[in-house]
Amino acid sequence: MKKYKLALVGATGLVGIKARQVLEEFNLPISEYAFFCSSKSAGTKINFMGKEYIVRELKEDSFDEGFDYAIFSAGGETSKKFSPIAASKGCIVVDNSSAFRMDPDVPLVVPEVNMKAAFKNKGIIANPNCSTIQAVIPLKALDEKYHIKRVVYSTYQAVSGAGKGGVDDFTNTQKGLEPKKFPYPIFNNCLPHIDVFMENGYTKEEIKMINETRKILERPDLKVTATTVRVPVLNSHSESINVEFENKFDLKDVFSTLQNYPGIIVEDNPSENIYPLATHASEHNEVFVGRIRRDESVDSGLNLWVVADNIRKGAATNAIQIVQKLIENDN
Amino acid sequence: MKKYKLALVGATGLVGIKARQVLEEFNLPISEYAFFCSSKSAGTKINFMGKEYIVRELKEDSFDEGFDYAIFSAGGETSKKFSPIAASKGCIVVDNSSAFRMDPDVPLVVPEVNMKAAFKNKGIIANPNCSTIQAVIPLKALDEKYHIKRVVYSTYQAVSGAGKGGVDDFTNTQKGLEPKKFPYPIFNNCLPHIDVFMENGYTKEEIKMINETRKILERPDLKVTATTVRVPVLNSHSESINVEFENKFDLKDVFSTLQNYPGIIVEDNPSENIYPLATHASEHNEVFVGRIRRDESVDSGLNLWVVADNIRKGAATNAIQIVQKLIENDN
Numbered sequence: 001m002k003k004y005k006l007a008l009v010g011a012t013g014l015v016g017i018k019a020r021q022v023l024e025e026f027n028l029p030i031s032e033y034a035f036f037c038s039s040k041s042a043g044t045k046i047n048f049m050g051k052e053y054i055v056r057e058l059k060e061d062s063f064d065e066g067f068d069y070a071i072f073s074a075g076g077e078t079s080k081k082f083s084p085i086a087a088s089k090g091c092i093v094v095d096n097s098s099a100f101r102m103d104p105d106v107p108l109v110v111p112e113v114n115m116k117a118a119f120k121n122k123g124i125i126a127n128p129n130c131s132t133i134q135a136v137i138p139l140k141a142l143d144e145k146y147h148i149k150r151v152v153y154s155t156y157q158a159v160s161g162a163g164k165g166g167v168d169d170f171t172n173t174q175k176g177l178e179p180k181k182f183p184y185p186i187f188n189n190c191l192p193h194i195d196v197f198m199e200n201g202y203t204k205e206e207i208k209m210i211n212e213t214r215k216i217l218e219r220p221d222l223k224v225t226a227t228t229v230r231v232p233v234l235n236s237h238s239e240s241i242n243v244e245f246e247n248k249f250d251l252k253d254v255f256s257t258l259q260n261y262p263g264i265i266v267e268d269n270p271s272e273n274i275y276p277l278a279t280h281a282s283e284h285n286e287v288f289v290g291r292i293r294r295d296e297s298v299d300s301g302l303n304l305w306v307v308a309d310n311i312r313k314g315a316a317t318n319a320i321q322i323v324q325k326l327i328e329n330d331n
Numbered sequence: 332m333k334k335y336k337l338a339l340v341g342a343t344g345l346v347g348i349k350a351r352q353v354l355e356e357f358n359l360p361i362s363e364y365a366f367f368c369s370s371k372s373a374g375t376k377i378n379f380m381g382k383e384y385i386v387r388e389l390k391e392d393s394f395d396e397g398f399d400y401a402i403f404s405a406g407g408e409t410s411k412k413f414s415p416i417a418a419s420k421g422c423i424v425v426d427n428s429s430a431f432r433m434d435p436d437v438p439l440v441v442p443e444v445n446m447k448a449a450f451k452n453k454g455i456i457a458n459p460n461c462s463t464i465q466a467v468i469p470l471k472a473l474d475e476k477y478h479i480k481r482v483v484y485s486t487y488q489a490v491s492g493a494g495k496g497g498v499d500d501f502t503n504t505q506k507g508l509e510p511k512k513f514p515y516p517i518f519n520n521c522l523p524h525i526d527v528f529m530e531n532g533y534t535k536e537e538i539k540m541i542n543e544t545r546k547i548l549e550r551p552d553l554k555v556t557a558t559t560v561r562v563p564v565l566n567s568h569s570e571s572i573n574v575e576f577e578n579k580f581d582l583k584d585v586f587s588t589l590q591n592y593p594g595i596i597v598e599d600n601p602s603e604n605i606y607p608l609a610t611h612a613s614e615h616n617e618v619f620v621g622r623i624r625r626d627e628s629v630d631s632g633l634n635l636w637v638v639a640d641n642i643r644k645g646a647a648t649n650a651i652q653i654v655q656k657l658i659e660n661d662n
Contacts, residue, residue, distance in 0.1 A: 150628050154485030154571035156521045156560065174505075183604040190487045190562060190569045190609055192622050192636045197601035201624035223628035227571040227636065229487065231521060232563045238521045240485035240558040242573075270528035273514040278521055291523050293532035297481050297554035305523045305558065 001331055003031035007067045010074030011035035011055050012044050014163050015096060019071060019316035024049055026320055028327060036062060058082060067091040071319045087123025094125050094319040101126040101212060108215050111321045112263040113140040118322055119329060125322055130314025131155050131228060131237055132212040134287045134306055141261035143217055146245035150223035153209055156231045156238040157194060158278060159186055161310050170234060191230040203228060236278035237310045245300040258289050268292050276307035284309055285317045332662055334362035338398045341405030342366035342386050343375050345494050346427060350402060350647035355380055357651055359658060367393060389413060398422040402650045418454025423657060425456050425650045432457040432543060439546045442652045443594040444471040449653055450660060456653055461645025462486050462559060462568055463543040465618045465637055472592035474548055477576035481554035484540055487562045487569035488525060489609060490517055492641050501565060522561040534559060567609035568641045576631040589620050599623050607638035615640055616648045
């Protein structure tokens with residue numbers, strides 16, 4: 001089997017640290033790894049697969065080394081500047097920032113949902129927003145069978161989604177210290193405010209969920225609305241998803257459709273208090289779906305409770321799975 | 332002005348303690364207060380309005396003392412047994428349990444919404460579920476103008492809603508101790524499970540929200556669905572409410588309708604990070620409404636973020652406001 005060269009950009013951030021762990025677990029046919037970061041963290045020594053690496057500053061000539069794949073998790077500005085450079089040198093970039101997600105030339109990919117789009121990449125593949133990734137997997141499973149008419153999202157998002165600053169705020173505001181990342185203490189509070197506010201009163205996170213859901217499901221006119229909320233949970237996002245379908249459904253069929261779909265674990269046994277939980281989903285790569293029940297307020301409605309590790313499946317794992325599938329397709 | 336005798340049943344629980352505080356603040360024309368509890372807490376000495384009282388065990392002859400009003404916050408079983416006894420002796424009971432809420436002979440009352448129903452009481456008036464009270468106030472304001480078609484609730488409910496056991500779990504699971512009230516640690520978690528599960532997969536809390544919303548709004552066929560979730564917040568429930576109306580609306584008109592409705596404080600200025608928060612709503616008697624924005628996924632849709640102190644407006648304050656209005660009407 002062919003061996004590849006992979007670069008991880010943003011190797012010292014929360015997602016970068018998790019990506020290193022997931023790369024070790026996946027053990028892809030990669031002969032050479034390289035780790036990049038900003039000048040600030042350059043020189044950091046890391047241990048990866050039993051070997052010591054030095055994380056180097058990302059520079060314009062970094063991709064002259066001839067990488068096959070690069071995973072970017074270093075923020076929008078770094079992606080905007082360096083992804084096209086990497087792509088121009090024949091490296092396929094899986095970009096975790098929001099920089100290219102809505103670019104019509106860039107596929108926005110969740111492997112379980114639309115891997116076909118990734119194979120048509122022009123050098124850059126966008127990794128969707130964490131809260132969108134976990135939602136579209138069960139939605140795709142159900143859209144194929146019952147055709148979705150409308151989706152109402154309400155999210156319960158973990159602080160790790162805001163990076164190390166979010167995690168620090170969680171710890172510090174517990175001790176009564178002032179918040180630095182969020183505008184208010186996240187401890188003992190729910191903040192209906194993720195990313196910046198737009199002119200129409202929505203947050204950018206809400207607009208991302210709406211637009212990215214449409215693009216990934218290839219349903220550009222799908223009716224979607226969202227309220228995204230930060231909750232005092234360290235890791236794993238939870239989501240209350242209300243779905244209306246065009247077609248009638250049998251609830252048992254919904255269960256088996258979800259159970260048989262790749263990447264989903266159904267946890268739904270109310271009599272035994274079995275339902276998805278943030279603390280249980282953390283450190284797993286799957287999306288957990290439960291509280292599956294008919295919504296009687298519309299003809300063909302369904303309520304779901306969907307939980308996933310936002311740093312794994314919502315970021316690092318999804319990007320690495322894309323690379324994995326590209327490699328499989330190349331062999 | 333006439334003076335009244337009032338009994339507080341369940342005076343030592345979380346709601347009872349808050350009811351004593353709210354009664355002091357409201358300073359109603361009451362000449363005589365009495366405080367009752369179970370045999371377990373009987374004998375507890377409390378200070379109320381500068382005077383020491385002994386909390387007495389509630390007995391079948393307790394209402395022989397001739398009370399005008401009683402507020403019950405001692406659980407469903409106590410209410411079922413003692414409310415009819417109190418009512419039979421001419422005392423008007425405001426019952427905070429779920430025992431009588433759906434009884435067609437018992438008005439279910441939020442003073443800002445349907446006080447008229449309270450005036451037709453037959454001795455017992457039910458205080459609605461906490462999560463319903465805060466939702467129906469803005470919904471009533473809007474239903475009057477635009478006629479609601481459908482409501483989708485997703486709640487973010489504080490541990491105080493589960494009483495002292497919930498608060499203890501919050502504190503103890505933070506320290507790594509085992510939960511006692513909830514099936515899983517509430518610290519660092521969101522539990523999509525409030526009250527018991529029903530046969531249809533819904534929790535009793537969800538069914539309460541659906542049925543009580545219909546009864547209070549006098550819209551028995553209103554389309555409502557709910558997902559109710561416990562979050563690691565000590566006090567004040569937050570709610571993501573998605574509403575679809577029959578009539579078109581102007582968003583400015585929605586703002587002014589809510590601003591002018593009694594009991595509502597609109598907090599909505601995204602550019603200044605102004606939106607309702609659990610920590611800000613606590614210790615207030617009003618319902619805070621924000622994140623008011625058009626939902627473009629239906630013809631006439633609206634998203635709201637609604638927060639209130641579940642022990643005050645969701646329980647103690649609402650009950651005391653009912654008594655206050657009954658007294659005003661009697662004079």
